[in-house]
Amino acid sequence: MAIELVPLPLPASADASKFAQFGREVKGVNPGSLSESEFEQVKEALYKHDALLFRNAELTPEQQYALTKAFDPASESYGHGNNKTEGTKKSILHPDLKTIPRVPQVQLIGNGTVYNHEGLAEAMLKHPSHTTFHKTRVSPEEEANGFTRFYRWHIDAALYDLSPPKVTTLYGITIPKGEPQTVRYDDGTGDELPVPLGTTAFVSGKTMFDILPSELKSLAVRSKVKYAPHPYVWMAPARALSTGLGIESDGHELPFEELPPWEESRRKTLPVVWKNPVTGDLHFQVHPCGIAELLVDPLPEGAKRDGALYPDGAHLTDLKEVRDILYKMQRPAIAPKLIYPHDWHEKDLVLFHNRGVLHTVVGAFTKDQVRAFHQCNLAASDDPVGPTPEDVKKWA
Ligand SMILES: [Fe+2]
Numbered sequence: 001m002a003i004e005l006v007p008l009p010l011p012a013s014a015d016a017s018k019f020a021q022f023g024r025e026v027k028g029v030n031p032g033s034l035s036e037s038e039f040e041q042v043k044e045a046l047y048k049h050d051a052l053l054f055r056n057a058e059l060t061p062e063q064q065y066a067l068t069k070a071f072d073p074a075s076e077s078y079g080h081g082n083n084k085t086e087g088t089k090k091s092i093l094h095p096d097l098k099t100i101p102r103v104p105q106v107q108l109i110g111n112g113t114v115y116n117h118e119g120l121a122e123a124m125l126k127h128p129s130h131t132t133f134h135k136t137r138v139s140p141e142e143e144a145n146g147f148t149r150f151y152r153w154h155i156d157a158a159l160y161d162l163s164p165p166k167v168t169t170l171y172g173i174t175i176p177k178g179e180p181q182t183v184r185y186d187d188g189t190g191d192e193l194p195v196p197l198g199t200t201a202f203v204s205g206k207t208m209f210d211i212l213p214s215e216l217k218s219l220a221v222r223s224k225v226k227y228a229p230h231p232y233v234w235m236a237p238a239r240a241l242s243t244g245l246g247i248e249s250d251g252h253e254l255p256f257e258e259l260p261p262w263e264e265s266r267r268k269t270l271p272v273v274w275k276n277p278v279t280g281d282l283h284f285q286v287h288p289c290g291i292a293e294l295l296v297d298p299l300p301e302g303a304k305r306d307g308a309l310y311p312d313g314a315h316l317t318d319l320k321e322v323r324d325i326l327y328k329m330q331r332p333a334i335a336p337k338l339i340y341p342h343d344w345h346e347k348d349l350v351l352f353h354n355r356g357v358l359h360t361v362v363g364a365f366t367k368d369q370v371r372a373f374h375q376c377n378l379a380a381s382d383d384p385v386g387p388t389p390e391d392v393k394k395w396a
């Protein structure tokens with residue numbers, strides 16, 4: 001049976017011309033029991049459109065795990081690993097994740113207290129809030145008036161030892177009703193974005209690359225990012241920028257020698273730009289919070305040196321300098337008009353191309369606003385592929 005693909009409804013804030021290819025609702029199939037040919041169509045659609053929505057989906061944790069695994073059959077463990085370092089109390093991810101006992105690759109996330117849920121007698125969930133992560137915060141009075149922030153722009157990835165998952169599945173089970181909120185960037189631009197309560201916001205990594213000026217495209221295709229060891233433990237004492245797009249360089253990161261045991265060979269060095277395996281497009285995929293160093297290749301032979309950044313290559317290790325360069329490249333793509341804020345309804349299943357988008361939790365719930373989601377992603381069987389030599393030639 002052929003699947004039907006329908007563009008996602010865009011908010012008035014979005015520039016529709018930038019979303020022509022982004023996002024589709026999939027109709028006519030049950031995501032929990034796709035035939036082989038249906039799955040192949042869904043898989044191709046995911047890489048072409050980066051985010052897929054199934055409405056009124058019925059999906060057990062077992063089915064969600066199977067669907068997620070089908071995108072990378074050799075993958076097995078949850079994207080951050082199970083019961084490893086990322087599960088320790090020191091990691092900033094610790095309070096946000098509860099494992100479904102029967103299917104440990106599926107996490108229960110949300111807000112408030114959930115009872116008798118898939119083998120969990122009682123789970124206390126907390127929607128992550130910028131108030132515990134950003135250096136500055138929206139005041140309680142302003143919060144009461146509906147103002148909020150992006151929490152943390154990211155790729156779902158351990159960024160140490162394990163490879164970034166190819167796809168993440170998010171299944172909305174209990175969705176609290178509530179007033180819309182307004183995201184404030186608080187970075188001096190005056191940027192604001194009206195959002196549904198508890199939206200998940202997405203931006204396209206392809207757009208992030210496409211809108212860069214030529215000298216930054218050249219830098220992007222020639223660069224790799226080296227992540228800190230155990231980045232979520234490393235960054236735990238540090239605080240984030242008001243846009244949620246990276247960390248303030250105040251020197252609060254844990255010294256490497258105070259981290260849990262780590263090995264240099266397990267640290268991740270990944271291209272700044274990842275090649276889409278279906279479209280061949282280049283997606284700017286950097287998790288800004290975990291970055292430690294930037295490695296830049298020299299310009300390829302024959303490239304114009306005029307105005308080129310680091311024409312002879314570079315290895316940047318100054319944390320603030322590295323963060324400032326990446327921020328300059330990533331900030332344009334989180335402009336309000338480039339964001340797709342998903343308006344969650346019960347039984348929405350969203351699949352997103354984790355190697356093609358960045359996303360963030362948004363907003364704040366009160367304690368009595370109970371929300372329950374199932375989330376699954378699996379550490380991939382390989383690392384993402386960077387630009388080809390032809391891509392580098394074209395953009396450098
Ligand atoms: Fe995520």
